[in-house]
Amino acid sequence: MLDVRRILLFTEVARRGSVTATARALNYTPSAVSQQVSRLEAEAGQPLFERHARGVTLTDAGRALAERGERIERELTAAENELADFAGLRAGTLRIGTFPTVGASLLPRAVIAFREAHPDVRLTVRSARIAGLWAMLENREIEMSLMWDYDWNRIDREDIVVSSVVDDPPALLVSQNHPLAGRRSAALADFANDPWITRAENHPVAEALARSCRAAGFEPQIAYEAHDYQEAQAMVATGIGVALAPTLALEGIRGGVSVLPLQPPAPVRRILLVRMSDHVLTPAAQAFAGFLRDSAAAGTAS
Missing domain, CATH: 3.40.190.10 (Periplasmic binding protein-like II)
Known part of the structure; x- marks a missing residue:
């Protein structure tokens, strides 16, 4: 049977890419790490990695065992x-x-x-x-x-x-100078010709905006991609565009921003x-x- 401690040590070598780096991280000597990995290879009956000057390269068997080792670590x-x-x-x-x-x-x-x-x-x-x-x-x-x-x-x-726990409906964020800022609520179609501020890095709210706008019959024209809702509010306040945000993301409303509840259908989170x-x-x-x-x-x- 394969030794679990050696599998975990081997997995660390595979993760770090070299015996020396593993020894330094675990406070072992490189020779001790090499010895344990060699014993594991003997138990496995085949080489698990190829050694070279810049580190190690896993064999097919080594890659398979390293994946098993990561699962063992999680368990x-x-x-x-x-x-x-x-x-x-x-x-x-x-x-x-x-x-x-x-x-x-x-x-x-x-x-x-x-x-x-x-x-x-x-x-x-x-x-x-x-x-x-x-x-x-x-x-x-x-x-x-x-x-x-x-x-x-x-x-x-x-x-x-x-x-x-609760449903979190979206709201529309518009500048206080926007012609529709005084409304009690609004529909996405009302903003078909407005530029939009969305979330960056393929954020799920960006997908919610794209899906909802297409369902309303238009493709949103993106003017700004924000990394958080405070940044999005700041850009809305400048008048660069309008934005869609979950209600729970609107605990603190920035000056110069009006919040309009979105009329159905709306992408509820x-x-x-x-x-x-x-x-x-x-x-x-x-x-x-x-x-x-x-x-x-x-x-x-x-």
Whole structure:
């Protein structure tokens, strides 16, 4: 049977591309690392990488084993976190994930209420993009996470449990000098001839804008690609263009910007609470989920 410790060491060599770099990172001698990898190759019955002056190059067998090694690392991390929970840490620690717009809107009210109700429970919140949140869930670094989706890109995995927190409808952002700034609401078609400010780097809201405009019969003319909603608001205030944004992203409205509710049909974003299906929520997590829904209800009422 292959030695797991050697597989993990080999995986680190594959990741770093050289024995020397691995030895330096792990505080080993290069000869010790080489010796362990050589023993693993003997166990495997074939070479796992080719050695050269600038490092190592994986063989086909080495690439396959390195991929297995990365999976073993993830499983061991998950096991360590689960064992820490069984040792009692879950009773005193709640680890959750979130993303920026919810972290600046729904989450603060829920955190305050939870800490007042359960002052002895240590709450840790990790904020990341969706890919990072998935990784933390799978590794059991967090117990549950806030996420979001749209109609055309539903979160649908067999190994998770998803519950809805609140629907997050979009709004239109226009300069206070825009001819339609005084309206109670507006339709996308009203802005078919306006330049648009969208989110950069293939952000999902950019896709929501493109889909919605096409459904309304026009292609949006992009004047600016913003990296966050505050930047988008700043550009709207200058009059460069108009923008679409989720309501929860509009906790702080910049001067010179008017917010117009968007008339149906509109790309509504679902705010979700997600956990792995093989994980039963602790009482602390269940309580926090309740505070989140209370926060969402309070925000909707206001």
